[in-house]
Amino acid sequence: MSPRNAEHTPVPSRPESASESVLDPAWEDALRAGQAEDGEQGSVDAELAIVHLFRHARAVAPLAPLALDRIWRAEIAPQITPVPWWRRRWLWGVVPVAATAALLVVVLRDPSADLSSADAARSPTLIAAASPAPSSASALERQFAQLEGDARRELGGNVERGRGVLRSQLLAMASKGDTQ
Amino acid sequence: MPDERLVVAQAAAGDRRAFEQVYRAYASTLFSYVLVPMLGDRDDAHDCLRETFVSAHKHLGTFVWQDSGIYPWLKTLAKNKARDLLRASGRRQRLRGAFEEHLGTAGSSEPQNPAEEELQRGALRVRIDAVLAELNPRYAQVLRLRLLEDRSREECATVLEVKVGTLDVLLFRACKSFKAACDKQGLAVGAEL
Numbered sequence: 187m188s189p190r191n192a193e194h195t196p197v198p199s200r201p202e203s204a205s206e207s208v209l210d211p212a213w214e215d216a217l218r219a220g221q222a223e224d225g226e227q228g229s230v231d232a233e234l235a236i237v238h239l240f241r242h243a244r245a246v247a248p249l250a251p252l253a254l255d256r257i258w259r260a261e262i263a264p265q266i267t268p269v270p271w272w273r274r275r276w277l278w279g280v281v282p283v284a285a286t287a288a289l290l291v292v293v294l295r296d297p298s299a300d301l302s303s304a305d306a307a308r309s310p311t312l313i314a315a316a317s318p319a320p321s322s323a324s325a326l327e328r329q330f331a332q333l334e335g336d337a338r339r340e341l342g343g344n345v346e347r348g349r350g351v352l353r354s355q356l357l358a359m360a361s362k363g364d365t366q
Numbered sequence: 367m368p369d370e371r372l373v374v375a376q377a378a379a380g381d382r383r384a385f386e387q388v389y390r391a392y393a394s395t396l397f398s399y400v401l402v403p404m405l406g407d408r409d410d411a412h413d414c415l416r417e418t419f420v421s422a423h424k425h426l427g428t429f430v431w432q433d434s435g436i437y438p439w440l441k442t443l444a445k446n447k448a449r450d451l452l453r454a455s456g457r458r459q460r461l462r463g464a465f466e467e468h469l470g471t472a473g474s475s476e477p478q479n480p481a482e483e484e485l486q487r488g489a490l491r492v493r494i495d496a497v498l499a500e501l502n503p504r505y506a507q508v509l510r511l512r513l514l515e516d517r518s519r520e521e522c523a524t525v526l527e528v529k530v531g532t533l534d535v536l537l538f539r540a541c542k543s544f545k546a547a548c549d550k551q552g553l554a555v556g557a558e559l
Contacts, residue, residue, distance in 0.1 A: 208402060219531075220534035220535045220538025223538075231463060233538060236500040237513060238406060239465040242403060242487070246398035249393065257412065266382065294446055
């Protein structure tokens with residue numbers, strides 16, 4: 187060892203304590219300082235591995251309980267928790283497309299084409315099911331006849347009332363015009 | 367972990383709490399005994415630990431129970447993740463300070479559980495003492511005092527009767543000497559993964 191080495195104090199800045207763990211960067215700094223003092227250059231990786239090995243043999247690099255917990259909560263749990271169906275991305279693409287398609291089917295489909303003549307010929311039971319029975323048809327006609335009269339009377343009355351209101355409003359406007 | 371087989375089966379069936387039990391049982395050991403030695407970097411070990419358990423959760427259905435439990439399977443996953451990281455980021459650059467190969471030569475077989483990992487660490491200490499016995503006594507002393515006994519630089523300098531700055535040179539030379547002794551004994555010091 188040269189005398190100049192004995193005079194130099196290269197790495198005093200870092201606090202010395204038992205907390206210097208396996209991978210503490212201070213070890214690399216110390217090795218580089220020693221290498222420089224020895225007049226050498228280049229990588230200290232091999233020497234650093236030796237230091238790490240010794241420190242590992244002394245006490246392993248621990249994963250603190252808080253770090254263990256944080257990795258689970260912040261990094262692993264979110265990745266392994268299933269996403270609720272309403273938050274799945276594909277849903278937001280599929281639902282509008284399906285809804286649009288359903289709407290198009292309803293709009294473009296001709297209701298009268300439900301039963302084509304050919305289908306009707308093939309399926310008489312379907313026709314029977316689709317058309318109301320004679321008794322129910324006549325009952326509907328009677329109900330319609332009763333309701334029709336009342337509805338027409340009510341409509342006529344509404345029209346008359348509307349006319350009266352309009353007439354009075356017109357007269358009021360005309361009388362205002364005369365006075366001005 | 368008590369009832370490990372049951373817990374693993376529950377985790378494989380989708381029970382998140384069971385999977386968390388597996389994580390809490392083995393994450394620390396994988397970090398300290400597998401990932402840190404392989405990567406030589408705390409942040410990389412942290413990232414690989416996360417990737418290991420995310421991958422374990424994804425592939426737990428393919429795990430076939432064995433008497434040695436789930437730890438060897440998790441360890442294989444962790445090693446694969448570490449190798450992937452090394453490949454992705456440039457192996458040589460990432461091997462700074464990695465010492466996994468030294469551990470591999472310390473034990474006779476691959477540890478199958480956390481207790482065996484600790485036993486292997488004991489074997490490593492014996493192996494280190496054997497190599498130290500071959501070294502210049504001054505080098506052996508600085509390695510013991512500074513790295514194994516965790517003495518401060520000032521304390522080491524006092525014991526070795528040198529100035530504090532000289533200690534760094536001694537330590538650097540001692541590390542080189544230790545590596546050379548390992549090479550002489552056929553230990554794979556500094557070998558790539």
